[in-house]
Amino acid sequence: MDESQLKSLFLTLAGPALLLAGTALADQTESIVEHMVVTGARLPQSPEQVPADIQVIDAEMIADSGAQTLAQVLNGLAGIQIQDNIGNMRRGVSISLRGFGENGVNNVLVLVNGHKLNNPSLAGPDLSVVPLRDIERIEILHGSASSLYGDQASGGVINIITRQVNEQALLLSAARGSDDLERYYASIDQRLGEQFAVRAAVDVEHADNYRDNNNSDRERGLLHLNFHNGWFSGFAEWQQDDDRLRLPGALSESQIRDDRRQAGTPGQYSNRETTLQRLAGRFVMNDRQQLHLDLAQREEEGSGEIFGSMFTTLTEVRTLQPKWTGQWPLTHGELLLTAGADIERTEYQSDYGFGATSFSQDTDDLYAQISAPLSKDFRTVIAGRRSEFSLSDQQGGQAIDDQLSVFRLGFNYQLDAHWRSYLRFDQGFRWPNADENGFIPASLTSLTPQESETVDFGVEYQQQHLRLTLGLFSMDVENEIVFDPLADGPWGPGTGANINLPASERQGANVSVRWQATDALDLHWHYRHTDAELSSAPFAGNEVPLAAERVSNAVIRYAFSEQWSLYADAVYTGPRYRAGDNSNVSELLGGYTVFNASLRWQLRNWQWQLRVNNLSDKRYNGYSGGLSPFAFAYPAALAQYALSVEYRQ
Template sequence: MMRRASSGAIHLAPAFSPSLLYYSKNEDVMSFIKSVSSPLAGCLTLVSSLALSEASTNLEHVIVSGTRSEQASVAIPASIQVLTSEQIRLSGAPNLVQVLNAQAGIQIKDSIGNQGRGATIAMRGFGSNSSNNVLVMVDGRKLNNPSLAGPDLASIALKDIDRIEITQGSAGTLYGDQATGGVINVITRKSKDLAAHLEAAAGTDGYVSYEGAVSQTYDSGLSFRLSGEQTEADNFRDNNQSEYTNILANGAYENTRFSVFLEAQQIADDLRLPGSLSSGQIRDDRKQTFTPDDFSDRDTDVYRLGGSVNLFANWALLGEYNHREEDSKGWLGSSFTGKTQVETFDPRVTGEIDTANGPILITAGIDLEDSGYDSQTAFGGTDVSQEMQDVYVQIITPLTESLKLTLGARNSDFEAKNNIDADKFTGDITVYQIGLAWQVDNRSRLFLRRDESFRWANADENGFVIPTVDFLDAQESTSWELGGETRFNDVFLSAVFYYLKTDNEIAYDPSADGPFGPGTGANINLDESERTGVVLTSIWQATESLTVQLNYSYVDAEISSGTFEGNTLPEAAKSTANLVVSYQFDESWSFYTDAQYTGKLYASGDEANQGNEISDYTVLNANVRWDYQKFYANLRASNITGKKYNGFNGGVPPYDYNYPAPEETFQFTVGYNF
């Protein structure tokens, strides 16, 4: 019978999926990392995973991101972790940024400090312009923008999330533009029996939040879900007040032959902008602002229409049409307005062909995207439109009952128009994927994968280039990964080694001869860069009540040719780590804590490595949860030790610019499930 399709990511995490992640920085681990980071090991990515209970010995889990339809993880030659709604619930995290910040291989940059707009995800050593090198999706809908603005992570209400699938590494063949460092796909809840909840929260820095949701599925196949949230906060910095409203409505119908859904979302995001501070200004007062009048207000409307049709046995036609429109206005020393429009349409066919060794899985489709970005300021304007027309196919063939071969290809046609001076750029790229997945036994598997990816320069980047350059070249990458997983007793382990080579990486060089004159800065194409790294994960179900998870990520990211050859790429910490401990005292009380370590790194724009490395730091969070019948309450402490660090660092002193992160914050939440 054909599996019902949806949108998502790849899954190698255990079915029990206890808490989050940990890593311990020590000499033995570092020696191990260095030993495996040879050129041969650097071309590979290994994943090894272990089961959390004797009862769960089958490695097969249903995931979406590996094929863009629901399939078993054992067929996918990739490393994917799944974060469940239960893990999010136990963490007590108030927003998606804090949830993701506790995951292996992820760095969060926050240039505003409210852990919403301005926060971006970095993976695989992509620091500069990381918002355009990690693809973020909700049920397969892209949140990435045709500008330097990062995906709106705050637009995803935590209570709407069923799970988060995190694909480590390149997925350009299956997902196209911007899927270079990884893919984050949030899978939202589906309507079930009549259910509803109400929740209220309050905390430090004037934090107040209200949210609620109601959903139901009827015997006829009709279903609906309606959710809303309202958040207000003064936040840590002066002139950093925020007000956020998010309303989501979804209606669907499903029977044995077809399904269809319609979804609408409206977001109002009003935000004061505290601006950056130099190192000296931070020493004087981390909270101060020198931009007391700056603000940015943004309204977003999203509409989605999609569904699936079972064509015949084991074959289905799927597709979604998505429309997103954002209007912004504000003041940054002078008034500005902005408008972003993104339309996508992605019809695809999935199917199976039976063989003696198992089914051949086929996914083929078209990704169409039409986007535009219009910004007007006192210094001039930007009006750029972009069109992408992609065709792709992926085939997973069983060579034996336990060995599967994955082949894939994508062709992308791209056109960018500068509607102000009528300049036009066209490009064409074809990328390929090949991978092997070997099911060693019911507890262990290995995979080997080579994937190519690409990124077209966006409107912001092409609008600020060297005067002799009209449009930046496309960024192209090749990734090698080798993976394996195994399970025994109460332990889950994972190890990932990878090598990623990038040509024409798009980056900002503050010393380049830019539009404002020599040495004023511009976006450029780097000659070549390389990233060699490892991601290690272990989960120990110590007792029925106690779970401990440890993560460690190491990446050696450097520019391998050109003017900055041999230099470390900025904003990429070589070492990051996480420790997560979750303990269930009884049916009512639970305790959760996570520690996040970020190693030294160079500030944004410092490809020349002229400045000193930014010091490493560790942030500790904790949550106590109480459940009683249908009531629940959380007391969450973020950065409980009051660590003073910056969410983002740029430039070289005395011309550095930094955005201080919040010190200790507390939120108390109460809720009721009807």
Template sequence: MGTKPTKIALLLGSLSTLALSAPQALADELEASKIDEHLVVIGRADTLPLNIAANVNVIDSADIEMSGATSLTEVLRGQSGIQVSDNNVGTSYAMRGFSASTAVNNTLILLDGRRLNNIDIAAPSLNAIPLNLIERIEILSGSAGVLYGDQAVGGVINIVTRSPENTAGSVQLSGGSFNTYEGRGDISGAINDNWHYYLSANYNQGDNYRDHNANETGSILGRIQYKTATDMFMVESSYYDDDRENPGSLTEDEFKQDPRFSWNSSEYVHQMTTALRSAYQHQLNQHWSLQADVDYSDTLVTSLNWGTNSRNTRSLLMFSPKAVGHYTTRQGELNLVTGLDISRGKAEFHSSARSNEQRLQSVYLQATVPLSQTLNYVVGGRYAEVSDELVDGAAYPNGIDLDEDASALEFGLNYRPNAEQRFYIRYDQNFRFAKVDEQAYTPSDVYGLKPQTGESYEAGWDWIGQSQTLKLSLYQLDLKDEIVFDPSANTPTGGTFLGANVNADASRRYGASVDWDWQLANAWLVGLEYHYVDAEFTAGLNDGNKLSWVAEHSGRGYLSLDFAEHFQLFTEAVYTGERFIEGDNANEGQKLGGYVLANAAVNYQRDAWQASLRVDNLLDKDYVSSGYFGGDWGDSYYSGRGRDVRLTLGYRF
């Protein structure tokens, strides 16, 4: 393909190591790689993510092209220890030892720094983001409670979109298994020296692997940007529409007999979201810049499940002003970032006569302070308050007001003895508040859930050689009052199904990760990563039991080979280890078996033309992509996607 593995290895090696003040050799490498620094928002500062005492991985557009992946889910699967759960109508992404249902609320997902996590427990719809829109993906593994506050517990995934500053465009058409067809297009250009525009559109339809699981999905985005030496202003509007049939769950016997089977014939989920965003940045002087984002989203979800029609609406307005400072000292760069995060979300669940207006405001400050040219420390804090105005037709017909607060502190050390190595240690507190629908479905004697709080400890070492890179990290994550759904809890007043949302017993997660890649020759690149998580309860009835749905062992290996002038081969294997089915906190049942998904792609590029043939689940492995413990009622299973072949043709202009 057009980007040789040698350049890919350079990008991976350069960005996998973090520091406040990179030596000149590393700075030259970054400049040669032509990274758009102003687009990197991990750290909420206007710099590369090199000053964060944390494990950060960057997947750029060259990596995405190298993989031949056709969806964001396949790009993220197995990366940085991410475990994917798919119930055939939505996907969640777990980091550092969370189950599928809790991952939605403990993995923060951003688009250019804007939150995509919903104010209710529904998973964010990453299908709304076509791959041609993505410049790169930044993955921060671990807690980021000071930088991002609510829900930044297990990790942060930030998706950075393309800049409109270049005149360019592309068109892609693809088709493949399960009657899947997709079209993508984007164009950007200059109106004049200061004004630029960007437009992107995507349409996808297919029957998918399961019976009665067809989808029709489309999105469109438009952005106008004004930029001078001291000011930047942009306004953006987007619309997303996903209409998807719901095949429902299977019993264990049904899954073994035919994983594609579905009893459903009319159930569906239809989601429509409109989003508006505006951002302004002003360089006040040589040291300080002022920035502010205003974001608004409005979503309508209609569905038919278990023979019942439902209609839910949610809206969210966010205002995030901040100030960023840079000072040069004899020891190195002193960086400061401080700001406010203010949001107002409202959800109405029409079928249950329930509504909730949630207001959240927080203030934060983080400083990166140099002690020498090779050593710096990061310190910061955040304070947050939340209020809920909840009405529920059964539990709170006259309404109830709930108020909570939480705080977080952070301290980290970065030590870089030379250009090849970096050591870091980090302590970060985290929290999350109950979602708007979690507060309503609690036991009758519980009036509001307490905030979930936690502490994260981490240490790591990064090494960059001439042809190899190696990253090692160790961590511990302790949580108390974790907000979960407990199927054995007392059903709320007027509840329609067993169980309730509760503050669970304390839990602890130990973990380790190894990430290695090696440029064998100009045409060869290989990589391996392994992730270990020991997640268990540390108090209460389930003390000592393993947390459900968390695979103790997971990993990924890949190989890229440029085998001809215009051709490149990519293969990968993603391993997910055995685990208890979700909800089996007593560890009563048998573990689900581990599995390996093998994927392969052949890519071709010549001049402005591109082609890719990608095969996901090459060996057609049957596996459970999502499952829930049912006790005496029996467990529920959702099938992973079978062998999937996609051919994509593209043209850039």
């Protein structure tokens, strides 16, 4: 059966289900499940205690979607803007929250169980480092969280929580799809007595991908050892990730019209080997206090060819995160305290043939948060962080030392059993990384740290089957770090450079609805409106490049029997200016809507699933930048399918 026949079969089966979903709105017997969240306070809390816009995507929603990558999950379920400058929705994907547009990659912090994936360079975090079948839930905090998480959390935080290793379990999965996609996954959980448990997992993937010269091969291995007794719990973890990727490069508009699959850079590639070792523990001091310790080391070696030149990179990141938590009963509820340190040591080396780079970057941060009930229905949250930053360039002899402090004040008010409101003031920051400081105007010795102030207000209504949220925010950013392609850079006048913009601002609103209409029907809708404006000369009044004013998604999940279920989503990205167009001189890129769907069949331990991306063959670009006559884009894939089978025991 070829791809067109599979698409036809899918639409034939999906059509009646969608029709049934539109009429089956009567029996409301299943409630929306509530989650404890950790992202708002770095300890488990009910959402009512966190004065923030936090969205949770659970494992069942991920499974229903049939998505093959984390980027596909976030694109379809989170109502956020995704940009893809390679085209396979894996490596090369960046996330924009709060209107940061092309700067989103360094203004959104991505964590795995609280461990940072972001890099101290312009390279974004790899969103495909965790297999989807290992994910328990994804917590998305919209808005600044620097007081708790530090650098790069100006626009928001995405925390990926993986499955706990507890009982004996076996999971096997295989998938085949468009463009020679093959993926195989296996994991086994095994208890070793009463106190130990172990998980071993292997993930292998190959794909030619949509464009020429875009082949990818990836092998990942995981070994996780868990320990638990009455006063101590902890784990040791080792991960190995080997990723070989061909780079198709950007195309001009005329090249895309001629053949959107062709490679603009037929010889380029980027290979990477990543090793992560992590050791974490939690000590129960008494029934009210706990001490946490997290030690991790990530080493990433890269090599490849770009612009006809061979390159090598080496990144080593070591982190130490001690944390103390305590809780005490008061008259109106529990007092929650969190205090800790984030200590990071980074070594980075690169050689692109036209010059070598070698630098060390250190951050030493202290933070604390107190969450206190002022009455039965009113809670206040106060947090602060002190960050010290140092950057040493071994090649150029440059040394930068700086420090700053940020503060948060938030309030939660539970109006009644169904209504909640919150108000939060938050300061954020981002340190300029070595890549950015290495390409600045000759008149500067270094960039200034980016700082921001945000006010968030939101209301939430929740009953057994319905959740409605409305949020408003206003953010003022000082010294935003951006790339200006027309600035006088190190290569001469008008060749481009990284600069600090004195001021920019963002205001916006979001609406989110989740309705468990019946046992069988679940509906989601997210809409986010953001006015992102450069408010200082020479770009005063212009829109932030690549920041779409309107982003929305709608999701329908319908189970028309115990075995069969349907998932469908529509993702809208509004008009925006090209990356680098701070002057807004180019035409606006048009908005577009992409439809995706999945059909799932389950029987006992088995699950079969057909996922179709870009169901309507929409022609759009994952990333667009540059100014005429040098405008470029990375075309996104047309319709693609993946058929998977899974066995759980």
